[in-house]
Amino acid sequence: EDQVTQSPEALRLQEGESSSLNCSYTVSGLRGLFWYRQDPGKGPEFLFTLYSAGEEKEKERLKATLTKKESFLHITAPKPEDSATYLCAVQPDRGSTLGRLYFGRGTQLTVWP
Amino acid sequence: KAGVTQTPRYLIKTRGQQVTLSCSPISGHRSVSWYQQTPGQGLQFLFEYFSETQRNKGNFPGRFSGRQFSNSRSEMNVSTLELGDSALYLCASSLAEGQLYEQYFGPGTRLTVT
Numbered sequence: 001e002d003q004v005t006q007s008p009e010a011l012r013l014q015e016g017e018s019s020s021l022n023c024s025y026t027v028s029g030l031r032g033l034f035w036y037r038q039d040p041g042k043g044p045e046f047l048f049t050l051y052s053a054g055e056e057k058e059k060e061r062l063k064a065t066l067t068k069k070e071s072f073l074h075i076t077a078p079k080p081e082d083s084a085t086y087l088c089a090v091q092p093d094r095g096s097t098l099g100r101l102y103f104g105r106g107t108q109l110t111v112w113p
Numbered sequence: 114k115a116g117v118t119q120t121p122r123y124l125i126k127t128r129g130q131q132v133t134l135s136c137s138p139i140s141g142h143r144s145v146s147w148y149q150q151t152p153g154q155g156l157q158f159l160f161e162y163f164s165e166t167q168r169n170k171g172n173f174p175g176r177f178s179g180r181q182f183s184n185s186r187s188e189m190n191v192s193t194l195e196l197g198d199s200a201l202y203l204c205a206s207s208l209a210e211g212q213l214y215e216q217y218f219g220p221g222t223r224l225t226v227t
Contacts, residue, residue, distance in 0.1 A: 043203050099144050101146075105155045
């Protein structure tokens with residue numbers, strides 16, 4: 001069964017304190033892994049797509065990496081505006097799952113000044 | 114380019130009633146997926162439409178249905194509402210080129226069932 005697990009569930013960081021969020025996945029074959037950011041009461045905002053192990057992508061203070069079993073979202077010198085829930089999702093490599101993403105439960109990040 | 118829009122943004126309904134939610138995808142996107150988000154279950158896939166055809170369906174009862182129009186706009190309908198249907202309903206659109214589906218989400222419709 002396709003499964004996505006994110007850890008930790010919640011993370012509190014002081015401004016400037018770097019850390020990483022983890023997303024581990026179990027799928028029969030991976031077509032793509034996605035990271036989203038979600039603010040309270042809003043829809044998820046697309047951040048990154050990763051296609052294959054070893055791939056890395058960066059955007060401002062965020063860097064996403066991918067291995068065969070997990071992905072990490074590294075946050076360097078976070079600011080309070082980075083506070084949000086970060087969601088990881090996978091797209092399995094099966095025709096029967098086209099258009100369907102499997103989401104983890106997310107990591108709620110709070111960055112305090 | 115305008116993003117995904119959803120209407121209405123908020124709804125309050127009574128048990129037993131039915132509701133229709135609307136989604137307009139990003140211009141040029143042909144795939145529309147619907148998700149239900151609750152604190153207890155997270156984001157759960159409802160169904161996906163592509164070129165007016167439902168291609169994929171999640172594990173929800175038949176009370177949940179949807180459709181897509183020729184302009185790619187989509188609607189979902191929930192009949193005989195239950196208290197447990199209270200959730201944020203999210204629509205996502207995708208270009209659906211090749212086999213990779215980067216999905217872009219709308220702001221959601223917050224449904225409250227009393």
